[in-house]
Amino acid sequence: MTAQPAISVRGVEKRFKDxxxxxxxxxxxxxxxxxxLLGSNGAGKTxxxxxxxxxxxxxxxxxTVHGFDVARQPDEVRESISLxxxxxxxxxxxxGRENLVLVARLRHLPDPGAVADALLARFSLTEAxxxxxxxxSGGMRRRLDIAMSLIGDPPVIFLDEPTTGLDPQARLEVWAAVRELAAAGTTVLLTTQxxxxxEQLADRIAVLHEGTIIRSGTLAELKRLLPPARVEYVEKQPTLEDVFLALVATPGKDPS
Incomplete structure (x- = not known):
């Protein structure tokens, strides 16, 4: 990471009529x-x-995004991002391959076919x-969408509620793709409710409420805002998501 923020926002306001x-x-x-960027519906994330x-x-x-002023240098910002x-x-x-080739051609990249094939392999979509x-499936479409956003190697990516409407297994597929982006050095601003x-993905979390960031920090820093936890013995039951993922991972087999 560099000392200069990839994204810097100061005093941004937006009003729609009243x-x-x-x-x-x-x-x-x-x-x-x-x-x-964590917030409920209507908090202003999008x-x-x-x-x-x-x-x-x-x-x-x-x-500013990637050092460029959003208002005064919009062309440079657009060249630096994907949404x-x-x-x-x-x-x-x-x-899937034709979608990737199309975007590579629109970005005037050499050898669009090679670009498409590399991204299909990276996101485990070669066979499809x-x-x-x-x-x-929903998860495959979202992974393809994220792969399309990587064409041209933008240093900053905005993911606006990328798992909305996806089933639990598809969400895990998208989470893995997002982790891979950060591992490769891409800056990711992720909005979610x-x-x-x-908790699973973010290095830092900013809570947007009623149009302002009310708290931000690492997960550990945010947890310290609450009183210390009490240690109690509680029998943990599997969640429905645990059951669902176990069943689909081994269809026809008793997960016990």
Missing amino acids: HAVLRGVDLDVAAGSIVA TLVRILATLLPADAGTA TGQFAAVDGVLT GGRRAATY YLDEA
Whole structure:
């Protein structure tokens, strides 16, 4: 990680008519880290991401992405980022490989086929690469979507609620893909309303509530805000998610 934040936000405000969505947001994201922006529906997470991705102007405040000012240098910001929204931007008519080749050509990269094949292998989609994307499961479509966002090696990626609507197994597939991004040095700003997702993935967590960041820090730092835990013996029962994942991992076999 470098000393200069990959994303820096100071006093960003946004209002839609009489409704203030962002009320002075301050946020830093270190290069090569995963930061989870945690908040309930309507907290302003997507609005902030759209501002950082130059899709929406802020009413006040400043923001930089990869050293470029979002308001004054939008072209440079767009060259430095990729944005994956809440719904996979995959063309179902095309095969997985054709989706990747198309984006590589749009980015004017040499040898789009080689780029596509490398990403299919990286995201364990090689065998499905020749199938139409419409036949993919939700997790496969999301992995393909993230693979498409990596074409051109953008240093900063925004993932806006990437596991919305996915089943537990598909969520784990996406989590693995996100961890791989950070391991390769990509900076990830992840918005989510799922507490377990932030806990599993993020180096740091920022809590966005009513338009402002009310707390931020590592998971350990945030846990220290509560009173010390009491040690009690509690018989832990498996969750429904535990049961589901055990059953689908060994179909037809008693998980006990």
